[in-house]
């Protein structure tokens with residue numbers, strides 16, 4: 545057989561083992577064992593004769609997957625029983641609206657700390673629902689650091705305080721979270737599960753899955769039960785957190801396949817030795833690349849100040865536009881994918897989420913040094 549079909553079949557066969565060094569910012573790398581497991585079970589999941597995506601969301605088999613994902617997340621993040629774990633859709637972006645819709649009560653003010661483009665977007669949505677205040681911002685410094693010049697003294701009557709723990713675009717990250725006198729809400733879309741954290745500091749944590757948790761399509765929300773009880777009631781059913789809490793996130797059809805993938809990613813994290821091991825790994829991975837930057841005699845410059853450097857998104861520039869282009873081109877030829885910086889910052893960005901292997905980061909660091917020496 546010769547022709548398109550022949551070519552296509554053989555081409556795919558040839559390429560099944562090819563894995564790029566994936567530094568995409570999101571959707572991003574998924575652990576290879578997770579993809580392989582999903583592949584193995586794709587057509588016949590646990591002897592059901594069906595794919596997970598073909599199962600009824602009311603079936604026993606699906607419910608097991610669903611509950612396993614919740615249990616694993618609780619275990620891995622040490623989430624107390626005083627919190628709900630919910631699965632929503634609409635990405636991190638819908639949370640920007642749902643939070644004020646549910647929790648910005650009349651007469652109260654929502655406080656935002658701006659540390660990048662995503663926190664700006666979160667603030668913008670809240671403005672439609674009530675009073676907001678920018679408690680601190682590092683915008684004037686082109687978001688090179690996490691703001692520190694604020695006082696939590698005068699926000700006592702606020703509805704909540706919103707922070708973005710990792711700034712995907714600028715490559716900065718909070719080291720220590722504030723101890724807030726009012727409910728603390730965090731967008732952890734790009735660094736959830738990257739290290740051990742104290743969930744009890746927060747009233748609500750949210751994260752779109754496509755950076756550290758798996759594929760896009762599901763958004764994880766971890767919410768304190770007594771905070772949930774303060775939510776407004778005149779909210780559309782599908783935009784009310786209570787709907788999800790009261791129905792174990794099964795009020796309507798959830799994104800079943802994405803939740804299945806999430807459960808596999810969480811199994812993988814557990815197998816790695818849990819979040820503690822992931823954290824150690826992330827520190828080593830980022831060190832390879834930051835070392836390549838710091839030892840480059842100024843050839844590479846990090847966008848973030850040293851105290852705010854992210855372990856998830858490493859942003860850096862080269863001496864000029866021409867070299868940046870050349871760098872990205874040569875990187876691509878060697879299967880380093882996703883290194884172009886966000887259009888609003890320019891330069892380069894390597895996203896080193898949990899699933900990016902250490903070897904990929906080491907290989908990138910070596911390439912960076914080699915490129916610097918040749919140019």
Ligand SMILES: *Cc1c(COP(=O)(O)O)cnc(C)c1O
Nearest residue numbers: 635636637662712731733734752
């Ligand atoms: C990617 C990202 C978002 C947006 O996520 P969507 O799922 O595309 O809506 C929000 N916040 C942060 C910090 C992100 O990295």
